[in-house]
Amino acid sequence: MTRTQAVTELMDRNKEEVEARIAYGIEAHRKGSFCLRLMDESGVPAAGVRVKIEQIGHEFQHGANLFMLDQHETAEKKQKYRAAFAECFNLATLPFYWDTLEPEEGNPRFGAESSFVYRRPPVDPCLAYCRENGIAPKAHCLNYDHFTPAWLLGADVAEIKRRLAGRFEILAKRYRDEINCWEVVNELLCHNGATAFYNDPEILEWSFRMAERYFPRNELMINESNWHIFSRKNGGSLDLGNRNPYYMLVERALHHGARIDSIGMQFHLFFKKELEGKNKAFYDFSAVYRILDQFALLGKPLQITEVTVPAYDNTAEDYALQAEILRRLLRIWFSHPAIEGVVYWNLVDGYAYQAEPGDMTAGENYYRGGLLDFDLNPKPAYRAMADLFQKEWHTALSGESGADGTLQFRGFYGRYRVTLEQNGVQKEEILDFKKTGGHTRQLQF
Numbered sequence: 001m002t003r004t005q006a007v008t009e010l011m012d013r014n015k016e017e018v019e020a021r022i023a024y025g026i027e028a029h030r031k032g033s034f035c036l037r038l039m040d041e042s043g044v045p046a047a048g049v050r051v052k053i054e055q056i057g058h059e060f061q062h063g064a065n066l067f068m069l070d071q072h073e074t075a076e077k078k079q080k081y082r083a084a085f086a087e088c089f090n091l092a093t094l095p096f097y098w099d100t101l102e103p104e105e106g107n108p109r110f111g112a113e114s115s116f117v118y119r120r121p122p123v124d125p126c127l128a129y130c131r132e133n134g135i136a137p138k139a140h141c142l143n144y145d146h147f148t149p150a151w152l153l154g155a156d157v158a159e160i161k162r163r164l165a166g167r168f169e170i171l172a173k174r175y176r177d178e179i180n181c182w183e184v185v186n187e188l189l190c191h192n193g194a195t196a197f198y199n200d201p202e203i204l205e206w207s208f209r210m211a212e213r214y215f216p217r218n219e220l221m222i223n224e225s226n227w228h229i230f231s232r233k234n235g236g237s238l239d240l241g242n243r244n245p246y247y248m249l250v251e252r253a254l255h256h257g258a259r260i261d262s263i264g265m266q267f268h269l270f271f272k273k274e275l276e277g278k279n280k281a282f283y284d285f286s287a288v289y290r291i292l293d294q295f296a297l298l299g300k301p302l303q304i305t306e307v308t309v310p311a312y313d314n315t316a317e318d319y320a321l322q323a324e325i326l327r328r329l330l331r332i333w334f335s336h337p338a339i340e341g342v343v344y345w346n347l348v349d350g351y352a353y354q355a356e357p358g359d360m361t362a363g364e365n366y367y368r369g370g371l372l373d374f375d376l377n378p379k380p381a382y383r384a385m386a387d388l389f390q391k392e393w394h395t396a397l398s399g400e401s402g403a404d405g406t407l408q409f410r411g412f413y414g415r416y417r418v419t420l421e422q423n424g425v426q427k428e429e430i431l432d433f434k435k436t437g438g439h440t441r442q443l444q445f
Contacts, residue, residue, distance in 0.1 A: 004321050007276065010283035011328055018285045018332070025335025030060065030393065031412050034433050035440040038405045038420065045405025046445050050421045055395040057415035059434055060334065061136060061303075061341030062389055063091025064371075066126050067119040068351050072376075080376040085347060086133040088371075088386045093140045093305075093343055094126045094179070095119070097147040098167065105151045110174065119351070127178060138343075139175070140305075141183035141223065142168060143207045145198040146191045153194060160197040165210055172214035181219040183264060183305070184211045189228040189245060204249070208258040222250060223264030223305050230267065230291060231281035239287040241294055250298060262340065263295055264305035267329070270367065273312045283325075285332055296338035304333050304342040309381065310367035311349075318368075323380035330388055344385065350374035420445045 001009075036053075038046040064085065072078045085092070095101070100120040102108045109115065114122040130137045143164055152163055176182075185207050188198075197203055204222075211220050227233050228246045238244050242251070250263055271279045281287060295302055309329070311322040326344075333339050346352045349370035354363030358374060371382035395411030413435045420427045420443065431441050 002317070003273075003276070004317055007283065007321060007325065010277075010280050011285065011325070013284060014286040018289070021289065022331050022335045025337065026331075026393070029337040029435075030334060031410055032433060032435065032439055033408065033410050036401070036407045036409075036418065037440060037442045038401045038407070038445050039442060041444065045401075045403070046422070047401055047403045047405055048422065049401040049405075049445055050398070051401060051407050052398045052419040052421075053396065053409060053411070054417045054419075055412060055414050056417050056430075057090060057134070058389055058393070059413040059415075059432075060389075061091040062343075062385070063089040063093065063135070063138075063341070064344045064347045065095070065140070065306075066092040066129070066137075067095055067121065067346075068348060069121045069126055069129055071119065071121060071351070073357070077376050080372075081348065082129065084372055084376065084378065084382070086135065088382065088389075089135060091136050091138060091341055091343060092126070092130055093138050094123060095121070096123070096139045096141060096171065097144060099147045099149045102149055102167075105149070108170070118357075119353070123175065127175075136181075137179045138181040139171075139179050139183060141186040142171070142211060143184060143203075144186045145194050145203070146187065148194045155195070157197050157200055160195050161206065164197075164207075168210050168214045176215050176218055179218075181221060181262070182211065182215055183221045183223045184208055184260075186223040186264075187225050189249065190225045204253050205256050205258050208253070208260060212259045219261045220259055221262045221264050221303065221305075222253070222260050224249075224266065226266045226268055226282075229265050230288065231279060235275075235278040235281065237281040237284065237287055239281070239284075239290050242297075244291065244294060247294060247298075250295075250300075254298065260300060262301045262303055263298065264303050265295070266306040267304050268306060268308040268345065269310050269325075269369075270308060270364070273310070285328070288332060289336070292336050292338060296336075300338075301340040302336075302338045303340055306343060306345045308345050308364070308367060308369035310369045311379070311381070312366075312368055314368065314373065319380050322369075323384040326381050327384045327388065330385060334388070334393065344371060346370050348372045348374070348376055349379075418443070 038049050040046050068081055070078050100117045109122050110124050112125045193199055224246045230238055269282055309322050309326045311318040333342050347370055349368050350358045350365055352364035355365040359365055371379055373379055393412055399407050401407045416431050418429045418431055427445055
């Protein structure tokens with residue numbers, strides 16, 4: 001049996017049930033019924049107006065980390081990265097790792113003039129890129145203990161809290177008005193901890209109290225590894241209802257008053273190729289749905305914050321299977337009512353964590369989990385993601401206003417370009433149709 005056959009067999013379990021839920025979920029939760037009401041200057045319904053409706057953006061957030069912005073070794077690669085990112089995504093995760101944002105105490109790397117750190121571009125150029133391309137920025141992460149700067153290691157808990165509060169305040173004053181979503185803590189179930197604060201029973205609740213103080217109007221997110229959400233590292237499923245470890249962590253924190261606005265969930269398929277069959281829990285899509293349903297009971301939006309689907313090699317078969325796995329997962333996530341967005345992690349092969357550029361045997365480079373190859377050419381997985389959001393989940397139609405001046409249509413939530421034309425006169429409007437709020441727009445023509 002080939003790898004494609006083996007993985008497809010795993011993914012096809014309960015296929016009819018899964019496909020039915022996907023179809024229902026997308027129609028029910030990602031589309032709405034909208035009405036355009038056209039009036040002339042006198043307030044009289046404008047009948048017979050030709051109307052062209054074209055979706056130009058999604059409300060559903062989909063993106064990647066922006067860690068390689070202007071980081072590649074040639075100008076051509078830098079430009080290809082910029083173009084590929086903007087073509088496919090409306091969300092970008094920006095690096096706020098404390099150890100590389102402030103490697104020297106009191107000298108943060110905010111501006112474009114900052115020293116070069118691999119995979120850690122300064123924040124200000126990242127924000128400028130997001131502004132230029134209409135991409136929403138997201139911050140990763142306020143208190144990620146594993147990436148505490150060297151100059152603070154060894155400090156006692158009181159000192160670490162004091163320094164963290166100062167960090168929160170500085171970042172809030174500089175960026176909270178432009179960056180809405182902030183991951184507050186990340187991977188509290190994963191590591192042994194870099195500081196004494198990691199094992200403090202108050203680390204989660206304290207971090208959210210500080211975040212609420214300095215980011216009172218921002219979205220505050222918790223984030224965790226897939227190894228504590230969807231599958232254990234030994235391959236065992238975590239489809240355990242309310243006994244899922246991450247679920248219990250979040251539930252406890254909410255009970256203690258932590259203002260967790262949204263729940264981040266990683267989905268890295270970080271296992272060796274020969275262990276793919278052992279990690280079959282990731283391909284049990286009915287179980288994935290059940291886990292998402294369980295977390296939705298907490299009443300908070302969910303975000304799939306870090307996704308890696310490995311290709312392992314650069315053969316046509318491996319590329320095609322990577323695309324098919326990603327396509328199936330995106331359809332599940334897009335269909336679930338609690339999920340507000342999906343972030344693919346590394347856009348490009350060969351520039352991942354814990355490896356030198358181009359060394360495909362080391363670190364996360366081993367998985368070849370990018371959507372572009374090392375030369376920044378689109379892989380089938382890139383096209384699969386782009387085609388879902390730009391073609392399959394896309395609304396475009398033409399029509400004519402009726403005698404009452406209205407035109408009704410059903411479409412995906414997002415931003416639309418509406419063009420009106422009658423008797424040689426043309427007018428264009430940009431309209432947002434969101435899941436919440438009114439679904440009728442009145443236009444004068």
